[in-house]
Amino acid sequence: MELSSSKAMLLVAALLGIAAAHSWTEETRRIGPKGDFIGPPGYPRKYAPESRDSYSVWLLPPNGGLNEFTPDLLAVLPTKAGFDESSYHPQYPMLKVAPGDFAAIFYNENGHVSRAGRDNPEKPINRGTVYLYGTTKNDLTGLTLMDVHLKWTADGDINKGRLLATRNYDDGQCHEVLPDTGEADGILTWRKEHITKVEGLRCQSDFQIPKDVKPGSILTVIWVWDWPSMNTVGVAVPPHTFKGKTLSGEKRVSKFELYTSVVDFQIVDPCDPVLGDIKGPTCASVPLNKKNIVRFDRTLPAVNRSIEAQLVHPFMVHVPDFTEDPNLIPLKPLIGAKNPRFPLDSKILDAQYEYFTLGGKAIPTATAIVTATAVATVTAPAGGKNAVVTVTNVVPSATYTTFVTRIRD
Numbered sequence: 413m414e415l416s417s418s419k420a421m422l423l424v425a426a427l428l429g430i431a432a433a434h435s436w437t438e439e440t441r442r443i444g445p446k447g448d449f450i451g452p453p454g455y456p457r458k459y460a461p462e463s464r465d466s467y468s469v470w471l472l473p474p475n476g477g478l479n480e481f482t483p484d485l486l487a488v489l490p491t492k493a494g495f496d497e498s499s500y501h502p503q504y505p506m507l508k509v510a511p512g513d514f515a516a517i518f519y520n521e522n523g524h525v526s527r528a529g530r531d532n533p534e535k536p537i538n539r540g541t542v543y544l545y546g547t548t549k550n551d552l553t554g555l556t557l558m559d560v561h562l563k564w565t566a567d568g569d570i571n572k573g574r575l576l577a578t579r580n581y582d583d584g585q586c587h588e589v590l591p592d593t594g595e596a597d598g599i600l601t602w603r604k605e606h607i608t609k610v611e612g613l614r615c616q617s618d619f620q621i622p623k624d625v626k627p628g629s630i631l632t633v634i635w636v637w638d639w640p641s642m643n644t645v646g647v648a649v650p651p652h653t654f655k656g657k658t659l660s661g662e663k664r665v666s667k668f669e670l671y672t673s674v675v676d677f678q679i680v681d682p683c684d685p686v687l688g689d690i691k692g693p694t695c696a697s698v699p700l701n702k703k704n705i706v707r708f709d710r711t712l713p714a715v716n717r718s719i720e721a722q723l724v725h726p727f728m729v730h731v732p733d734f735t736e737d738p739n740l741i742p743l744k745p746l747i748g749a750k751n752p753r754f755p756l757d758s759k760i761l762d763a764q765y766e767y768f769t770l771g772g773k774a775i776p777t778a779t780a781i782v783t784a785t786a787v788a789t790v791t792a793p794a795g796g797k798n799a800v801v802t803v804t805n806v807v808p809s810a811t812y813t814t815f816v817t818r819i820r821d
């Protein structure tokens with residue numbers, strides 16, 4: 413039997429008792445009407461399962477260079493910048509999606525979530541911020557980090573570049589396989605028991621494919637993980653500037669560390685047979701009352717579902733100032749904590765439940781309906797089962813207003 417690459421990766425990490433010192437995107441899936449994964453997986457650009465590490469990592473600023481971002485730094489690994497027929501091996505195609513679909517991008521936490529607390533206390537509590545930038549201009553040759561990062565905004569033209577989502581790298585559930593030596597932090601064991609029920613689970617960045625991308629085009633997503641070291645313990649999210657300073661000018665970053673990956677999505681007609689039974693939300697045959705509705709089923713096993721909070725909140729780290737929403741940081745009790753004890757106590761660990769109930773205290777087993785009428789950013793809705801919540805918010809830097817409704821089943 414052939415192990416899936418992610419299993420093999422987890423196994424290798426477990427056997428060696430170590431983890432790679434970085435992350436990159438691994439796989440993509442389409443998200444269905446229950447918040448479940450549907451259809452075959454897709455892959456990142458120039459996916460190479462046998463040598464993913466050396467072949468996939470793009471660290472900025474580079475090791476051994478200056479501890480600062482300079483304008484010449486390229487946005488993506490140069491061997492992955494170009495786009496042609498060699499970009500996708502037939503065995504590892506890009507994901508086919510329709511405009512308005514939700515999709516997941518997977519990556520391994522490699523200890524950066526479950527072992528960061530004790531080993532790397534100077535890292536931010538959200539374990540870094542993930543930015544998803546989209547463009548239908550697929551050749552990224554010569555594009556610099558500064559051309560894209562903190563420059564493409566939520567209201568950007570999709571052909572020129574748009575910020576599609578911001579994510580906390582810690583998605584609230586991912587964890588490595590337990591090493592033979594056990595774990596010090598307690599996060600892995602708690603998640604395995606209470607959320608995932610499996611030995612190891614990949615992290616995911618979920619997002620909505622823009623409605624205005626044209627069938628026949630290819631959406632290129634640049635996945636940016638900003639993971640600097642802070643000069644103090646307990647900082648919620650990295651500051652938003654290339655200078656590592658807060659909005660008020662306070663220096664926060666002691667060492668910059670940022671990784672990027674490139675993932676493409678083939679945009680098909682919303683009614684295309686290739687999508688199987690579940691068509692895109694704008695397909696005319698989809699009944700009006702079913703359009704754009706994700707009836708999120710919280711009873712699905714974690715391995716089979718997306719993350720509700722990510723479907724409801726396109727910008728989990730606020731735009732345009734990139735400050736935190738503490739309620740969307742799974743380990744939020746660690747924010748501002750200067751000297752947490754490990755393993756973490758149950759009050760801190762149990763707070764992670766709230767992330768899965770959108771701020772409520774209930775055990776995450778209810779079925780909620782998330783109606784997304786457009787790409788949205790929202791404030792945290794009240795939790796609880798069967799709550800009728802309408803949330804409206806305006807993306808500060810954008811020209812559109814959006815609505816997300818959670819309604820009674």
Ligand SMILES: *[C@@H]1O[C@H](CO)[C@@H](O)[C@H](O)[C@H]1NC(C)=O
Nearest residue numbers: 448449450713714715716717
């Ligand atoms: C759930 O995920 C597992 C692991 O990927 C897979 O083997 C299984 O078929 C999935 N089940 C459903 C109902 O999708």
